[in-house]
Amino acid sequence: MTLAPLIKLNDGYSIPQLGLGTWPLDDEKVSAAVVRAVEAGYRHIDTAVKYGNEKGVGDGIKASGVDREDLFVTTKLDGEFQGNDRAAEGLDGSLQRLGLDYVDLLLIHWPLPARDEFISTWKTFERLQAAGKVRSIGVSNFKPAHLERLLAETDVVPAVNQIQLSPAITRTAERDFHSRLGIVTESYSPLGGSGGDLLSAPILYQLGEKYEKTPAQVVLRWHIQQGLVTIPKSGNPERMRENLDVFDFALDPLDLAEIAILDEGPGAGNDSDATGH
Ligand SMILES: NC(=O)c1ccc[n+]([C@@H]2O[C@H](COP(=O)([O-])OP(=O)(O)OC[C@H]3O[C@@H](n4cnc5c(N)ncnc54)[C@H](OP(=O)(O)O)[C@@H]3O)[C@@H](O)[C@H]2O)c1
Numbered sequence: 001m002t003l004a005p006l007i008k009l010n011d012g013y014s015i016p017q018l019g020l021g022t023w024p025l026d027d028e029k030v031s032a033a034v035v036r037a038v039e040a041g042y043r044h045i046d047t048a049v050k051y052g053n054e055k056g057v058g059d060g061i062k063a064s065g066v067d068r069e070d071l072f073v074t075t076k077l078d079g080e081f082q083g084n085d086r087a088a089e090g091l092d093g094s095l096q097r098l099g100l101d102y103v104d105l106l107l108i109h110w111p112l113p114a115r116d117e118f119i120s121t122w123k124t125f126e127r128l129q130a131a132g133k134v135r136s137i138g139v140s141n142f143k144p145a146h147l148e149r150l151l152a153e154t155d156v157v158p159a160v161n162q163i164q165l166s167p168a169i170t171r172t173a174e175r176d177f178h179s180r181l182g183i184v185t186e187s188y189s190p191l192g193g194s195g196g197d198l199l200s201a202p203i204l205y206q207l208g209e210k211y212e213k214t215p216a217q218v219v220l221r222w223h224i225q226q227g228l229v230t231i232p233k234s235g236n237p238e239r240m241r242e243n244l245d246v247f248d249f250a251l252d253p254l255d256l257a258e259i260a261i262l263d264e265g266p267g268a269g270n271d272s273d274a275t276g277h
Contacts, residue, residue: 019044034060
């Protein structure tokens with residue numbers, strides 16, 4: 001059984017470098033998926049209030065029989081829980097649905113800058129961390145400008161920023177910014193997302209032939225070699241195993257340069273000043 005290596009966070013905790021994405025699986029599907037994922041070696045599960053599947057994730061964790069301490073569980077609070085103490089209520093709901101007494105990582109799902117509540121929300125996150133209801137705290141979809149404001153007005157540097165990232169949406173400036181601050185970058189939609197066509201790029205197929213791997217494995221290896229944490233979603237046990245089986249080969253520098261032709265440039269991907277929930 002393959003286990004993903006651990007990446008150290010700025011607060012002393014560690015996160016498995018590859019985890020299971022769970023959107024858009026419903027409670028029933030996600031519960032079965034979590035059991036199969038744990039069997040395959042996954043020890044990191046990504047959910048969110050918005051996915052409506054925290055109860056199923058919790059049921060799956062229980063059914064899998066894995067020790068709580070061996071598992072890394074992330075959830076995210078969306079706009080409904082931003083502002084003043086609302087995040088405390090939001091986390092309580094998540095813990096109840098998950099059947100857990102702490103989460104490993106709690107994220108602000110989107111900055112929603114027009115709402116202008118992410119600072120007060122983060123201060124509540126700091127208190128929840130001090131109270132032991134969450135081990136690590138982080139953000140998602142934050143741009144450098146949002147992070148700069150957060151750092152200027154609050155005390156704890158986020159452990160993680162989970163952003164849309166793939167060989168097509170490379171966010172190199174954002175990644176450099178994160179590493180200067182000690183923030184781990186986590187890639188969501190790492191395979192290009194549901195319904196995306198990244199995996200049909202001929203170069204990924206050609207490299208797959210060379211390394212005897214699939215296009216998805218080539219892409220996930222690209223994430224791993226750049227020190228990113230990544231959370232590919234699959235509801236299919238065969239693909240879950242395939243996605244975790246990326247720690248026994250390495251793309252050479254020329255092949256990484258070939259993959260760079262897929263980069264759609266700095267403007268690619270979603271814009272969290274304009275979108276979010
Ligand atoms: N923070 C945020 O705002 C945010 C936003 C979006 C997503 N996320 C998180 O990130 C996770 C991953 O992102 P995502 O679901 O958007 O996209 P993704 O993981 O890039 O792609 C998922 C799609 O790829 C397919 N797939 C998985 N493994 C495959 C393989 N080996 N070969 C071919 N196809 C494969 C899946 O189908 P099957 O299931 O049929 O295998 C699914 O259609 C989400 O599940 C969620 O947990 C976070």
